[in-house]
Amino acid sequence: MAHVVVVGGGPAGSAFAITAARCGHDVVLYDDGRRLRSWPGESLPAGGGELAASVFGAAILDGHRRAYGTAAAWGSSELVTHDYMGHWAGNGWILDRARFDEKARALAAESGVTVVSERVTSMPEGADWVVDASGRAGALLSRLGVSRVACDDQVALIGIVADGGGEHVTTVETVREGWWYTTPLADGRRVVALVTDSDLVGADRLATWMASLAETTYIRPLAGDVSTVDVGAYPSGTAYRERMVGDGWLAVGDAAVCFDPLSSQGLVTGIVMAARAATMLGGDLDAWEADYREVLDEHLAVRDEYLRAETRWPDSAFWARRLNPPG
Numbered sequence: 001m002a003h004v005v006v007v008g009g010g011p012a013g014s015a016f017a018i019t020a021a022r023c024g025h026d027v028v029l030y031d032d033g034r035r036l037r038s039w040p041g042e043s044l045p046a047g048g049g050e051l052a053a054s055v056f057g058a059a060i061l062d063g064h065r066r067a068y069g070t071a072a073a074w075g076s077s078e079l080v081t082h083d084y085m086g087h088w089a090g091n092g093w094i095l096d097r098a099r100f101d102e103k104a105r106a107l108a109a110e111s112g113v114t115v116v117s118e119r120v121t122s123m124p125e126g127a128d129w130v131v132d133a134s135g136r137a138g139a140l141l142s143r144l145g146v147s148r149v150a151c152d153d154q155v156a157l158i159g160i161v162a163d164g165g166g167e168h169v170t171t172v173e174t175v176r177e178g179w180w181y182t183t184p185l186a187d188g189r190r191v192v193a194l195v196t197d198s199d200l201v202g203a204d205r206l207a208t209w210m211a212s213l214a215e216t217t218y219i220r221p222l223a224g225d226v227s228t229v230d231v232g233a234y235p236s237g238t239a240y241r242e243r244m245v246g247d248g249w250l251a252v253g254d255a256a257v258c259f260d261p262l263s264s265q266g267l268v269t270g271i272v273m274a275a276r277a278a279t280m281l282g283g284d285l286d287a288w289e290a291d292y293r294e295v296l297d298e299h300l301a302v303r304d305e306y307l308r309a310e311t312r313w314p315d316s317a318f319w320a321r322r323l324n325p326p327g
């Protein structure tokens, strides 16, 4: 039995902790609660609910909304609906992230994990394994000197507004300098987000958001009154760590690999790969890391294919970078 300290109680950290505890390890999970102040609208793709439930149990999906498809105007001005009805993997889910993360930590506690509501500010001592599950910032990896490789410098400008109506699906639409998504929330509001490159956001990010929203055909009518919206900026680039495993440490979830939000892949992959790592503690974690890199390579190949399918603005900075990547 190993003594394991997990830093970060998001989906990946909780998945790791709960699985390691079930394997008989002595696990302490620290979370500072800061992520809950972040945006609430995230979704699991078709089949993602079953994968999350395979780690946490079916109760993890209680109180979340089933999603029956997506709609996208990508590569053309036509809105194409992708219906999950009849999809071999079943429906997707629109999550309330605060609820999801709190439930995951509660389930970890029920499984014997010691859950501590505290921010970790230095390298934990006395553990056989320290797991960095602190998200994109990779709090411990930076201390260990493990570098981060950024594939782009994307940012999401996110506003939460009253729902203007429409189907209960995530809608995506490309514009000249990026792409939009909007997802309805359970409380009658909607996440309305522009994904673009950080250097394309002007000094006034609200003005950038508003001007780009006015360019959309399908997103604007779904957003209700935007006159008092507060727009936050969240890093959303694809990135990975040069190493994910070392002597007595490993990284899981966004601390290891950040996927493009276009894929809605971050949560499920983080959960599944973290749970897998927990079953391999003391075993061949290099093989686990190799598998993770394969998942990343596949993600990058599919992402690039999608991005290159949008050819309407070859002279815009955002799309030119994706159509003609450097090197």
Ligand SMILES: Cc1cc2nc3c(=O)[nH]c(=O)nc-3n(C[C@H](O)[C@H](O)[C@H](O)COP(=O)(O)OP(=O)(O)OC[C@H]3O[C@@H](n4cnc5c(N)ncnc54)[C@H](O)[C@@H]3O)c2cc1C
Pocket: 007, 008, 009, 010, 011, 012, 013, 030, 031, 032, 033, 034, 035, 036, 041, 042, 043, 044, 118, 119, 120, 121, 133, 134, 135, 136, 139, 156, 193, 234, 235, 236, 252, 253, 254, 255, 259, 261, 264, 265, 266, 267, 268, 270
């Ligand atoms: C704009 C945007 C939209 C997205 N949409 C989707 C989507 O629709 N579907 C999807 O699957 N994915 C989506 N993602 C990706 C998804 O948010 C991440 O993949 C996921 O949150 C990663 O989970 P995690 O557990 O690795 O990290 P996080 O969720 O970031 O959790 C890390 C936890 O660690 C805590 N923490 C951090 N530092 C410390 C510390 N020092 N001490 C203690 N605790 C600490 C934080 O408070 C947090 O609770 C999106 C990402 C972005 C940027």
